[in-house]
Amino acid sequence: MPELPEVETIKRGLSCFLIGAKITKIDVKCPKSFIGTQITSKVNSIRRFGKALVIDLSDKNSLMIHLRMTGQLIFDPKSPNTTSNRFAAGHPSDNFIASLPNNQTRVVIYFDNGILYFNDQRKFGFIKVLKTTEVENDSFIKKLAKEPWNISPDEFYQNLQKHRNSSIKATILDQSVICGLGNIYADESLFAAKIHPATKTGRIARSQSDLLLQAAANVMEKSITSGGSTMATYVKPDSTKGDYLEKFAQVFRKEGAPCPRCQTTILKTKVAGRGTHFCPQCQKEQND
DNA sequence: CTAGGATCCTGTCAGC
DNA sequence: TGCTGACAGGATCCTA
Numbered sequence: 374m375p376e377l378p379e380v381e382t383i384k385r386g387l388s389c390f391l392i393g394a395k396i397t398k399i400d401v402k403c404p405k406s407f408i409g410t411q412i413t414s415k416v417n418s419i420r421r422f423g424k425a426l427v428i429d430l431s432d433k434n435s436l437m438i439h440l441r442m443t444g445q446l447i448f449d450p451k452s453p454n455t456t457s458n459r460f461a462a463g464h465p466s467d468n469f470i471a472s473l474p475n476n477q478t479r480v481v482i483y484f485d486n487g488i489l490y491f492n493d494q495r496k497f498g499f500i501k502v503l504k505t506t507e508v509e510n511d512s513f514i515k516k517l518a519k520e521p522w523n524i525s526p527d528e529f530y531q532n533l534q535k536h537r538n539s540s541i542k543a544t545i546l547d548q549s550v551i552c553g554l555g556n557i558y559a560d561e562s563l564f565a566a567k568i569h570p571a572t573k574t575g576r577i578a579r580s581q582s583d584l585l586l587q588a589a590a591n592v593m594e595k596s597i598t599s600g601g602s603t604m605a606t607y608v609k610p611d612s613t614k615g616d617y618l619e620k621f622a623q624v625f626r627k628e629g630a631p632c633p634r635c636q637t638t639i640l641k642t643k644v645a646g647r648g649t650h651f652c653p654q655c656q657k658e659q660n661d
Numbered sequence: 662c663t664a665g666g667a668t669c670c671t672g673t674c675a676g677c
Numbered sequence: 678t679g680c681t682g683a684c685a686g687g688a689t690c691c692t693a
Binding site: 405434439441442443477493495497536537538539541562584645 | 662663664665666667670671672675
Binding site: 375376379381424437441442443444464465495546548555556557558618625641647648650651 | 680684685686687688
């Protein structure tokens with residue numbers, strides 16, 4: 374699910390509501406989804422490390438949240454309590470407009486100004502209590518590479534060299550190579566840079582590496598600007614469902630459609646164990 | 662050390 | 678209708 378742009382969208386959205394708000398109670402509906410003990414304190418700040426969200430609290434604890442494939446965060450302000458006033462982001466689904474909690478609600482965090490629901494169909498995501506001083510020592514956060522707009526072309530290219538025998542798609546999904554890309558933005562970035570997803574990383578030329586890095590930064594910045602997968606784009610004004618992907622995706626879930634550059638039919642295959650979309654004309658195989 | 666596959670879990674959809 | 682397998686916006690663990 375949520376990749377970096379969606380988590381950034383959540384960070385910005387929740388910051389408006391939660392900075393200074395006090396947690397009054399945490400209701401854990403699925404033990405697997407919450408690691409730690411009951412907490413009651415105020416929110417000092419909200420940070421993001423790649424796809425992980427960190428809520429820093431006044432008692433020197435932090436809540437680290439990773440949504441993985443199907444996690445969602447939905448905040449209902451106490452007043453007025455209507456779905457039109459709701460902030461919802463993460464994996465898009467009808468939960469965004471559903472009455473909550475429901476059978477996919479794993480954790481409910483009560484604040485003095487509203488209720489935050491953590492929904493997660495597949496239970497891969499989690500909320501974990503950490504000492505704030507230990508956040509940057511967390512095993513996941515520690516391994517993260519820099520984000521596309523912070524990593525230098527030299528460093529990115531060097532990181533690629535550690536995975537020369539792996540496909541370029543698998544390599545850029547590795548958060549220790551470049552942080553923030555998931556299955557959508559990997560496909561979109563490779564399309565923008567005109568690189569076949571199955572290309573061996575060792576065959577990526579320096580000029581292609583530079584192009585790919587630029588593409589990743591562009592694609593994700595554009596998505597952050599449009600708000601990731603927020604409810605506003607998921608539910609249209611007439612209350613019918615929309616797909617925010619349609620706004621910018623060139624290849625992701627576009628198999629059978631014409632390539633926006635050359636009209637060749639977009640294909641879907643499997644690379645790195647993941648569904649992979651590309652244009653066979655624009656993104657030629659480079660492997661001998 | 663890297664590379665690839667299985668795995669965690671629930672739900673939906675296509676194809677018999 | 679009911680079953681079955683494939684698949685899903687992620688990351689880790691295990692094996693070779």
